[in-house]
Amino acid sequence: MSVLAIETAGLRKTYRGRRGRRVAVQELDLRVPAGGVHGFLGPNGSGKTTTIRMLLGLVRADAGTMRIFGEPVPERLPDVVARVGAIVESPRFFPAFSGEKNLRLLAGAIGAPPARVGQVLEQTGLAERARDRYRGYSLGMKQRLAIAATLLKSPDLLIFDEPTNGLDPAGIREIRETMRRLGEAGATVLVSSHILAEVEQVADTVSIIGHGRLLAEGPVAQVIGARGDLSVRVGVADVDAAERLLTAKGLLVERDGPGLRVRGTPDPARITYLLARQGLYVHELVPLRRDLESVFLELTAGAGLGEHPGSGAAQPVPAGRAGAAGEES
Numbered sequence: 395m396s397v398l399a400i401e402t403a404g405l406r407k408t409y410r411g412r413r414g415r416r417v418a419v420q421e422l423d424l425r426v427p428a429g430g431v432h433g434f435l436g437p438n439g440s441g442k443t444t445t446i447r448m449l450l451g452l453v454r455a456d457a458g459t460m461r462i463f464g465e466p467v468p469e470r471l472p473d474v475v476a477r478v479g480a481i482v483e484s485p486r487f488f489p490a491f492s493g494e495k496n497l498r499l500l501a502g503a504i505g506a507p508p509a510r511v512g513q514v515l516e517q518t519g520l521a522e523r524a525r526d527r528y529r530g531y532s533l534g535m536k537q538r539l540a541i542a543a544t545l546l547k548s549p550d551l552l553i554f555d556e557p558t559n560g561l562d563p564a565g566i567r568e569i570r571e572t573m574r575r576l577g578e579a580g581a582t583v584l585v586s587s588h589i590l591a592e593v594e595q596v597a598d599t600v601s602i603i604g605h606g607r608l609l610a611e612g613p614v615a616q617v618i619g620a621r622g623d624l625s626v627r628v629g630v631a632d633v634d635a636a637e638r639l640l641t642a643k644g645l646l647v648e649r650d651g652p653g654l655r656v657r658g659t660p661d662p663a664r665i666t667y668l669l670a671r672q673g674l675y676v677h678e679l680v681p682l683r684r685d686l687e688s689v690f691l692e693l694t695a696g697a698g699l700g701e702h703p704g705s706g707a708a709q710p711v712p713a714g715r716a717g718a719a720g721e722e723s
């Protein structure tokens with residue numbers, strides 16, 4: 395079996411403050427395969443940042459073990475740190491210098507070859523604006539420059555904590571494309587987020603946490619597919635007759651607006667056949683798949699997270715994505 399990029403077992407962290415103890419991470423077993431993009435998902439306050447900070451040796455764990463590329467951390471962090479690039483907080487750049495000059499200075503400071511600067515500017519899509527001053531950059535460009543900076547030392551593992559916070563849709567798309575390129579080039583990208591729509595399109599695998607515990611993990615398709623059935627939306631003129639007929643044939647049918655919804659992963663071909671045989675012709679037949687957003691809501695609600703105000707678990711499904719019901723496959 396190949397070595398995992400990140401592996402934690404029984405990880406636990408409790409903060410002690412004036413208002414008592416707060417369990418941030420509990421018995422967390424995280425497994426991030428090497429290569430590709432891994433979404434680390436959970437509502438606000440579910441323990442993502444704490445986990446990342448423990449992995450990077452910025453916060454001490456109370457219990458459990460952690461490995462990066464098979465090396466126990468924080469003990470062996472000095473041995474693996476050269477293979478890890480992370481953006482946990484916004485890095486500082488000189489506003490009056492260009493993006494390129496900022497990266498040259500940084501490359502010199504960390505001993506990265508100067509030729510690397512041009513490469514990382516290309517990788518993050520900043521080459522065209524490389525000579526512009528940093529202070530004129532959009533938020534998305536600033537964030538991409540931060541990613542470029544972490545790429546200078548050619549890390550095998552990149553850790554991004556909520557990298558799209560505060561970005562507009564164009565900025566979000568740029569970051570997403572950058573992550574996808576890095577994952578495809580063979581790096582492991584761990585990206586934390588509470589906004590699933592952003593991660594679903596780019597992640598190969600995901601871990602979903604709530605209250606510091608792992609709720610689900612695996613390839614995106616598997617995490618979605620393992621939970622619940624697929625359904626088919628059926629548009630037909632005589633809805634009553636179609637409903638009676640399909641129900642009589644043992645299908646799970648319910649009304650869905652002007653049409654019907656057939657649940658239980660039915661075969662669309664069988665639906666058209668049954669209806670057409672009785673002269674009921676289908677004018678719409680849409681297989682609907684669940685998306686990660688609905689799985690996430692279900693999981694976090696099940697963990698008692700769904701009703702927390704501001705928990706992020708109750709993120710409204712963005713316009714144009716009607717959750718489980720609205721995604722065409």
Ligand SMILES: Nc1ncnc2c1ncn2[C@@H]1O[C@H](COP(=O)(O)OP(=O)(O)OP(=O)(O)O)[C@@H](O)[C@H]1O
Pocket residue numbers: 409410411416417418436437438439440441442443444445588
């Ligand atoms: N330094 C700290 N002292 C006390 N409590 C903390 C500290 N840092 C985090 N916490 C608490 O630990 C819990 C987990 O927080 P954490 O920041 O790890 O979650 P998160 O999933 O990254 O959330 P977000 O998406 O909001 O960043 C929260 O309840 C938070 O209030």
